[in-house]
Amino acid sequence: xxxxxxxxxxxxxxxxxxxxxxxxxxxxxxxxxxxxxxxxxxxxxxxxxxxxxxxxxxxxxxxxxxxxxxxxxxxxxxxxxxxxxxxxxxxxxxxxxxxxxxxxxxxxxxxxxxxxxxxxxxxxxxxxxxxxxxxxxxxxxxxxxxxxxxxxxxxxxxxxxxxxxxxxxxxxxxxxxxxxxxxxxxxxxxxxxxxxxxxxxxxxxxxxxxxxxxxxxxxxxxxxxxxxxxxxxxxxxxxxxxxxxxxxxxxxxxxxxxxxxxxxxxxxxxxxxxxxxxxxxxxxxxxxxxxxxxxxxxxxxxxxxxxxxxxxxxxxxxxxxxxxxxxxxxxxxxxxxxxxxxxxxxxxxxxxxxxxxxxxxxxxxxxxxxxxxxxxxxxxxxxxxxxxxxxxxxxxxxxxxxxxxxxxxxxxxxxxxxxxxxxxxxxxxxxxxxxxxxxxxxxxxxxxxxxxxxxxxxxxxxxxxxxxxxxxxxxxxxxxxxxxxxxxxxxxxxxxxxxxxxxxxxxxxxxxxxxxxxxxxxxxxxxxxxxxxxxxxxxxxxxxxxxxxxxxxxxxxxxxxxxxxxxxxxxxxxxxxxxxxxxxxxxxxxxxxxxxxxxxxxxxxxxxxxxxxxxxxxxxxxxxxxxxxxxxxxxxxxxxxxxxxxxxxxxxxxxxxxxxxxxxxxxxxxxxxxxxxxxxxxxxxxxxxxxxxxxxxxxxxxxxxxxxxx
Amino acid sequence: xxxxxxxxxxxxxxxxxxxxxxxxxxxxxxxxxxxxxxxxxxxxxxxxxxxxxxxxxxxxxxxxxxxxxxxxxxxxxxxx
Numbered sequence: 048x049x050x051x052x053x054x055x056x057x058x059x060x061x062x063x064x065x066x067x068x069x070x071x072x073x074x075x076x077x078x079x080x081x082x083x084x085x086x087x088x089x090x091x092x093x094x095x096x097x098x099x100x101x102x103x104x105x106x107x108x109x110x111x112x113x114x115x116x117x118x119x120x121x122x123x124x125x126x127x128x129x130x131x132x133x134x135x136x137x138x139x140x141x142x143x144x145x146x147x148x149x150x151x152x153x154x155x156x157x158x159x160x161x162x163x164x165x166x167x168x169x170x171x172x173x174x175x176x177x178x179x180x181x182x183x184x185x186x187x188x189x190x191x192x193x194x195x196x197x198x199x200x201x202x203x204x205x206x207x208x209x210x211x212x213x214x215x216x217x218x219x220x221x222x223x224x225x226x227x228x229x230x231x232x233x234x235x236x237x238x239x240x241x242x243x244x245x246x247x248x249x250x251x252x253x254x255x256x257x258x259x260x261x262x263x264x265x266x267x268x269x270x271x272x273x274x275x276x277x278x279x280x281x282x283x284x285x286x287x288x289x290x291x292x293x294x295x296x297x298x299x300x301x302x303x304x305x306x307x308x309x310x311x312x313x314x315x316x317x318x319x320x321x322x323x324x325x326x327x328x329x330x331x332x333x334x335x336x337x338x339x340x341x342x343x344x345x346x347x348x349x350x351x352x353x354x355x356x357x358x359x360x361x362x363x364x365x366x367x368x369x370x371x372x373x374x375x376x377x378x379x380x381x382x383x384x385x386x387x388x389x390x391x392x393x394x395x396x397x398x399x400x401x402x403x404x405x406x407x408x409x410x411x412x413x414x415x416x417x418x419x420x421x422x423x424x425x426x427x428x429x430x431x432x433x434x435x436x437x438x439x440x441x442x443x444x445x446x447x448x449x450x451x452x453x454x455x456x457x458x459x460x461x462x463x464x465x466x467x468x469x470x471x472x473x474x475x476x477x478x479x480x481x482x483x484x485x486x487x488x489x490x491x492x493x494x495x496x497x498x499x500x501x502x503x504x505x506x507x508x509x510x511x512x513x514x515x516x517x518x519x520x521x522x523x524x525x526x527x528x529x530x531x532x533x534x535x536x537x538x539x540x541x542x543x544x545x546x547x548x549x550x551x552x553x554x555x556x557x558x559x560x561x562x563x564x565x566x567x568x569x570x571x572x573x574x575x576x577x578x579x580x581x582x583x584x585x586x587x588x589x590x591x592x593x594x595x596x597x598x599x600x601x602x603x604x605x606x607x608x609x610x611x612x613x614x615x616x617x618x619x620x621x622x623x624x625x626x627x628x629x630x631x632x633x634x635x636x637x638x639x640x641x642x643x644x645x646x647x648x649x650x651x652x653x654x655x656x657x658x659x660x661x662x663x664x665x666x667x668x669x670x671x672x673x674x675x676x677x678x679x680x681x682x683x684x685x686x687x688x689x690x691x692x693x694x695x696x697x698x699x700x701x702x703x704x705x706x707x708x709x710x711x712x713x714x715x716x717x718x719x720x721x722x723x724x725x726x727x728x729x730x731x732x733x734x735x736x737x738x739x740x741x742x743x744x745x746x747x748x749x750x751x752x753x754x755x756x757x
Numbered sequence: 758x759x760x761x762x763x764x765x766x767x768x769x770x771x772x773x774x775x776x777x778x779x780x781x782x783x784x785x786x787x788x789x790x791x792x793x794x795x796x797x798x799x800x801x802x803x804x805x806x807x808x809x810x811x812x813x814x815x816x817x818x819x820x821x822x823x824x825x826x827x828x829x830x831x832x833x834x835x836x837x
Binding site: 072074076079081101102103104114130131133134137138 | 775776777781787789790791792793795796799823
């Protein structure tokens with residue numbers, strides 16, 4: 048049983064390891080949820096005592112039934128409610144009176160139906176709180192614990208799965224039964240299997256925290272339809288990975304862009320909920336999967352085999368084409384083909400036919416039998432230059448599928464290096480696949496999936512080795528100055544801060560800004576331009592105008608006093624035509640920087656993950672190219688550096704085609720300062736610095752345009 | 758029809774539909790929680806009451822009725 052010294056806040060021990068269970072609302076009608084749940088517990092050899100509670104039955108499945116849970120003479124650790132939702136409150140209240148501390152509410156008809164269902168859910172939450180009951184559900188399939196100490200199938204799944212070291216947590220109940228069927232066919236076992244439904248009390252974070260200490264669980268899989276508390280999810284994932292090394296795989300559905308469509312800033316429109324979720328999960332070391340198949344492809348690699356130490360793989364194949372396909376996929380996933388040692392090559396020369404390709408991928412030729420696979424795989428795994436092996440087989444008339452499968456399993460068992468297999472085809476290779484799966488060799492229908500799984504295992508291994516980073520404590524910040532600007536804007540119910548106010552805030556957090564001034568007359572503008580020094584840019588300043596270019600409110604590259612006057616008149620006249628209702632505060636005159644690379648920095652407040660920082664290639668076409676990276680704040684020096692190196696245009700900054708490298712260090716600092724600002728001021732909903740102009744190495748960077756939305 | 762007769766007929770119908778001993782039926786008994794009516798039997802009960810009293814009940818409201826006592830009052834409302 049899990050170590051309970053660090054007991055979770057909610058009582059999950061009684062959910063998974065109850066000594067006595069009461070099923071409230073069960074009946075004798077086979078094929079109904081109330082009956083089958085009780086029958087499953089009984090049939091699947093639960094190690095404790097189970098009591099049927101049924102208002103009108105004297106017995107269920109030949110077990111004496113009680114009318115009320117209060118009638119049971121002994122203590123009850125876990126109550127499973129299968130009553131109609133309308134009376135779950137009554138049942139839970141009696142559980143409280145009985146002293147039951149854990150429950151699984153299977154019944155549907157709560158929050159998911161809206162209206163009265165929400166009221167019902169609130170009522171059971173209140174009852175649970177009053178009696179200190181921890182509960183799973185409502186609206187769920189139930190809970191399965193395959194540990195022989197408990198062997199509890201408190202669900203209406205068709206059967207209890209085999210014992211394994213993978214835990215599966217799902218927000219969807221219906222998906223659970225499909226997953227169980229899928230897993231059974233592939234000989235995948237589970238440690239714990241939980242459908243948590245509406246998560247009105249126990250949620251995925253509580254369950255993950257419990258599984259951290261569960262010795263039966265090696266890999267945690269989570270299916271989510273919504274992430275309620277992204278920050279906490281990241282935190283618990285980091286805790287699990289760093290303390291126990293258990294990988295977490297998340298399949299998150301609902302990849303919608305609808306939320307992004309309504310955003311006012313570039314960052315807002317680029318940082319859709321799914322992009323942010325993607326980045327946040329990766330940042331926490333969670334492997335995000337897009338399909339059930341991908342999730343299990345990765346899970347079996349992580350659950351059955353050691354983690355790879357590096358990316359150097361050996362491909363052993365009896366078919367040239369699939370070997371090339373695997374090579375392509377490996378390279379695409381940043382794996383490399385190992386260069387064999389001279390000893391390995393010598394063995395291959397002696398043991399394999401002259402026609403065999405002894406370089407990687409090793410082609411043992413179509414007529415290969417088990418002996419060739421044995422020598423090819425064994426030597427590769429022994430080679431110090433190899434971090435893992437991928438075995439491919441296609442079924443020719445002389446291919447001894449069964450023996451090859453056994454030989455692969457035997458050989459793999461002698462080494463501490465990950466080995467996966469792809470026996471390609473379906474009917475003829477089934478016998479071999481069956482052997483591999485039963486002996487915990489991860490098997491994949493396609494070599495491409497095999498490479499992807501290897502890459503995921505490598506990602507996890509690399510993430511585990513990264514030490515947590517500390518944020519830099521910048522000393523030259525003026526929080527009071529920024530706070531004052533924000534306070535004034537909020538007092539005036541202003542949502543959009545004009546550029547001069549946005550720049551003031553950024554300046555107070557040490558971001559490099561350009562000399563500027565707000566002019567309320569043509570003369571003011573001319574004086575400001577001369578003070579700042581030509582060339583200058585002039586932009587309209589108005590609370591009513593967000594996108595200044597769209598209303599012809601910007602004039603660039605102004606080089607003389609006369610041009611300042613012309614630009615002033617032109618902007619005023621353009622606004623009068625395009626947006627006459629806009630209240631103009633003045634014309635913002637700013638030093639123009641003519642050289643440098645344009646990048647974008649941004650902040651978006653995500654409802655689930657909090658402050659998210661964006662970096663990318665800037666300019667007018669930022670939303671066209673979408674070449675951006677995201678991180679959840681706080682951001683330290685390493686993450687800032689990674690954000691910059693992640694985008695495709697990084698090479699432009701690094702100095703492509705003989706160009707001088709740009710001042711990447713200064714951008715890294717800006718990212719970290721922006722992260723601090725976003726954390727200090729939760730009032731900031733969105734923020735754009737577009738562009739941030741980056742000079743050559745050592746020349747710094749400048750905020751050329753900025754806007755903040757509160 | 759007076760309340761006592763309605764109550765007696767409600768108890769009779771309930772016992773028939775739920776196949777229980779009429780002695781178990783008390784005024785405060787909850788059809789689902791105390792008498793074991795499942796969702797199908799709840800619908801059967803509504804139909805049986807309509808037939809017994811020759812009335813047409815609002816199904817939505819009828820399904821919100823949880824106890825025998827409330828059912829008697831609810832049916833009485835249709836018989837006025």
